[in-house]
Amino acid sequence: MQIDITIANEDAAGRNYLTWAPVQGKVRLLDVDGGDGGDGADPVVVRLSNDDPGVGGQLEFAAARDQARAASLDLVLPPDGTPVDFWVAGVVGKASSADGDAVIRVAEAGVAAALMSKAVMVRIRKNANQLDPAERDRFTTALARLNDQGAGLFKDFREMHRQRAALNQAHGRAGFLSWHRAYLLDLERELQRIDPSVTLPYWRFDQPAPNVFSADFMGRTGATGNLIFSATNLLRHWQTDGAPGISRRPRFDVQNAGAFVSDEATTLSMGGLPPNAIFDTGTDQDGFDEMEGDPHGFAHTSFTEWIRTPGTAPRDPLFFLLHCNVDRLWARWQWFNNRFDGTQANTFFFRGSANSVPATEIGHNLLDTMWPWNNVTGAPRPLNAPRTPFPSVPTATAPSTAPMVGDMIDYQGFLNAQSYMNFAYDDVPYGIAP
Amino acid sequence: MSEGAAENLGETTRREVSEARAARSRYLSDLAATAAASRAARPSRRGLRPDADEEPAMTVLTDRSLPEESRVGVLQRLASSISRRAEYIEAILAIVKDRSDSAAVREAALQVLGSAAFQVVRFRPHQQEYDDALHDLVADPEPALRETAVSILAQQHDPVVQETLLEGLRGDGPLPVERERAIQLLAEDDHLDNLPWLQEMYRSGSESAREEAVRFMGSYPAAQTTLEGILRDKRESKGVRQQSGASLRYLAPDRFEVIAKEISTDTTDDPEVRTACLSALQHLGDTDRVYADADFVNRVQDVSSDESAPQVAQVARDLLEQRPNP
Numbered sequence: 154m155q156i157d158i159t160i161a162n163e164d165a166a167g168r169n170y171l172t173w174a175p176v177q178g179k180v181r182l183l184d185v186d187g188g189d190g191g192d193g194a195d196p197v198v199v200r201l202s203n204d205d206p207g208v209g210g211q212l213e214f215a216a217a218r219d220q221a222r223a224a225s226l227d228l229v230l231p232p233d234g235t236p237v238d239f240w241v242a243g244v245v246g247k248a249s250s251a252d253g254d255a256v257i258r259v260a261e262a263g264v265a266a267a268l269m270s271k272a273v274m275v276r277i278r279k280n281a282n283q284l285d286p287a288e289r290d291r292f293t294t295a296l297a298r299l300n301d302q303g304a305g306l307f308k309d310f311r312e313m314h315r316q317r318a319a320l321n322q323a324h325g326r327a328g329f330l331s332w333h334r335a336y337l338l339d340l341e342r343e344l345q346r347i348d349p350s351v352t353l354p355y356w357r358f359d360q361p362a363p364n365v366f367s368a369d370f371m372g373r374t375g376a377t378g379n380l381i382f383s384a385t386n387l388l389r390h391w392q393t394d395g396a397p398g399i400s401r402r403p404r405f406d407v408q409n410a411g412a413f414v415s416d417e418a419t420t421l422s423m424g425g426l427p428p429n430a431i432f433d434t435g436t437d438q439d440g441f442d443e444m445e446g447d448p449h450g451f452a453h454t455s456f457t458e459w460i461r462t463p464g465t466a467p468r469d470p471l472f473f474l475l476h477c478n479v480d481r482l483w484a485r486w487q488w489f490n491n492r493f494d495g496t497q498a499n500t501f502f503f504r505g506s507a508n509s510v511p512a513t514e515i516g517h518n519l520l521d522t523m524w525p526w527n528n529v530t531g532a533p534r535p536l537n538a539p540r541t542p543f544p545s546v547p548t549a550t551a552p553s554t555a556p557m558v559g560d561m562i563d564y565q566g567f568l569n570a571q572s573y574m575n576f577a578y579d580d581v582p583y584g585i586a587p
Numbered sequence: 588m589s590e591g592a593a594e595n596l597g598e599t600t601r602r603e604v605s606e607a608r609a610a611r612s613r614y615l616s617d618l619a620a621t622a623a624a625s626r627a628a629r630p631s632r633r634g635l636r637p638d639a640d641e642e643p644a645m646t647v648l649t650d651r652s653l654p655e656e657s658r659v660g661v662l663q664r665l666a667s668s669i670s671r672r673a674e675y676i677e678a679i680l681a682i683v684k685d686r687s688d689s690a691a692v693r694e695a696a697l698q699v700l701g702s703a704a705f706q707v708v709r710f711r712p713h714q715q716e717y718d719d720a721l722h723d724l725v726a727d728p729e730p731a732l733r734e735t736a737v738s739i740l741a742q743q744h745d746p747v748v749q750e751t752l753l754e755g756l757r758g759d760g761p762l763p764v765e766r767e768r769a770i771q772l773l774a775e776d777d778h779l780d781n782l783p784w785l786q787e788m789y790r791s792g793s794e795s796a797r798e799e800a801v802r803f804m805g806s807y808p809a810a811q812t813t814l815e816g817i818l819r820d821k822r823e824s825k826g827v828r829q830q831s832g833a834s835l836r837y838l839a840p841d842r843f844e845v846i847a848k849e850i851s852t853d854t855t856d857d858p859e860v861r862t863a864c865l866s867a868l869q870h871l872g873d874t875d876r877v878y879a880d881a882d883f884v885n886r887v888q889d890v891s892s893d894e895s896a897p898q899v900a901q902v903a904r905d906l907l908e909q910r911p912n913p
């Protein structure tokens with residue numbers, strides 16, 4: 154008996170990269186003209202499960218998108234080869250650590266031997282301090298190759314966060330979190346072109362992270378403020394703005410303390426408690442978006458040198474780990490407060506475009522497209538657009554090539570499956586908090 | 588995630604967030620009491636009675652008779668909300684500029700301004716005054732404030748602070764920071780002729796200072812010969828040599844490739860420097876050209892089985908494993 158199994162959003166090489174969000178799959182009998190599943194034969198009951206529940210990324214299955222998922226699923230396959238739908242997602246807490254380490258096993262119900270298996274990856278953004286050495290090295294190597302000593306694509310990401318007009322698109326108003334979510338995702342997709350098993354890790358800045366500030370990872374600070382890298386850490390070859398290396402001096406004890414920021418619970422409490430928590434008020438107070446000051450701003454000012462000021466911050470690769478945590482905090486707040494629907498005032502206050510009433514600055518309203526991916530240049534936008542369009546990938550259905558501010562909100566496709574961006578955080582489940 | 592696990596996570600988050608809100612309420616209550624006491628004491632102390640409607644945070648922030656911790660607490664705990672409001676930004680700027688105020692409060696205030704400066708659109712009306720305050724701090728008697736201000740301005744290639752640093756290095760004026768630090772900060776702008784200062788730092792500095800000097804030399808083509816010499820110098824520390832390799836690779840990738848091939852297959856050289864050279868050859872730049880060098884690949888083959896240098900051997904095996912098919 155031969156079985157075929159396919160999962161939506163496979164890449165050009167036929168590989169699947171899953172998150173916590175359910176993705177549709179199809180399974181069918183192949184040998185419809187003979188053998189056990191041929192014409193006139195009975196339907197075959199197969200069971201989908203994890204090949205080894207103790208090893209690698211783990212998956213769960215359901216017969217419909219909104220059904221509760223379980224570690225195994227029995228499906229009845231028609232003998233004529235008609236495909237049967239199922240839904241599959243990663244199990245929170247059981248992400249992959251290597252490409253293809255999550256294996257779907259298909260077996261006939263009640264039979265020990267597998268009919269087939271399919272290897273996928275539960276590709277999740279993780280706490281940088283807890284990466285295993287192989288994950289860490291894949292990330293630093295991909296990042297160094299993207300930088301390629303200043304000649305690589307990274308220079309476009311650096312340009313996006315340099316001049317005043319560019320910084321205006323991304324800071325000081327409600328679009329701050331959406332813009333940076335898109336910025337990180339764009340960078341992550343470029344890293345995944347180099348190594349598809351890589352995700353952006355986050356630096357949880359309210360906790361000690363000695364592994365992050367080590368010679369094997371983001372660099373250990375030496376006596377003169379120099380960063381020390383191990384022999385195989387290619388970030389030693391980092392280069393931006395025509396200058397080699399990285400300038401960074403922590404003002405806090407990186408071995409034993411977090412940065413000078415509010416703790417996570419305090420951040421998640423910004424904007425109020427469920428069900429009344431608000432993202433922003435359209436004024437200068439009392440919304441979750443106040444986190445742009447603390448913890449975000451304070452995480453930056455917990456250092457001196459590049460990462461401390463907006464125009465130079467992305468020259469330091471730590472910037473992307475810091476902002477990955479900022480984005481994770483937003484994702485956790487969304488999950489905790491059910492804030493995925495951009496049409497609701499509690500999710501986003503300025504729900505029109507820059508021409509609407511009321512409106513805030515261009516690039517910060519829900520229906521504004523975001524620079525540079527929209528390729529709109531000239532005042533009030535910046536004079537050029539270093540990254541356009543937003544890269545589409547087969548593993549995701551969103552965002553569009555010119556994403557709007559509001560497009561970044563339902564990133565897991567919870568309200569609309571077409572909004573699925575194929576990233577998730579290790580401690581932020583799919584959906585809303587029960 | 589099982590439904591039970593999700594429920595636990597939700598419950599834990601709910602409890603922690605509720606506790607955080609309660610802690611904030613307690614803090615605001617304490618702050619109100621502190622502010623009330625401050626207001627009550629103020630008329631007798633200064634003959635001034637603050638506006639009865641003045642917010643507690645503002646009262647505490649601006650009352651210099653209160654303990655530093657109370658005022659720093661306002662800056663740290665309420666930073667997000669107050670740094671969005673013009674009257675607070677003005678008050679915080681005034682604190683930073685006031686040399687007679689507590690150094691600890693001024694430093695905390697400077698961090699809040701730095702954080703607020705990230706909110707570019709919102710901070711725009713205050714940017715000039717913030718820049719002016721930073722320039723004033725360059726000559727501040729408080730070393731930590733000087734250091735922070737000089738560092739911020741130097742990263743922005745501010746010509747005034749660059750001139751101050753240059754004058755200090757030449758002996759024509761006071762240096763606002765240590766000499767080595769001044770060279771580092773000046774070196775952030777590679778449009779300046781910093782090579783003589785970097786050579787001074789390399790000659791006279793500690794190992795970590797030499798590493799920094801070599802890093803910044805990578806911006807100057809005239810330093811190529813020096814960097815080649817340092818990379819080859821087996822008496823130099825391995826950290827400085829590795830940084831020299833990275834800087835040379837930026838200036839002259841072809842020269843780096845030639846020297847890195849020699850070093851990585853030289854069994855008498857330091858294993859860490861050899862590993863660093865081999866890793867760079869494997870992953871960065873024109874790797875096809877590296878693999879096309881049959882003589883080099885043969886030498887790497889020998890290295891890969893050299894158990895006297897296991898880390899080098901491992902990287903050599905990785906390099907050979909990833910060789911593209913002919």
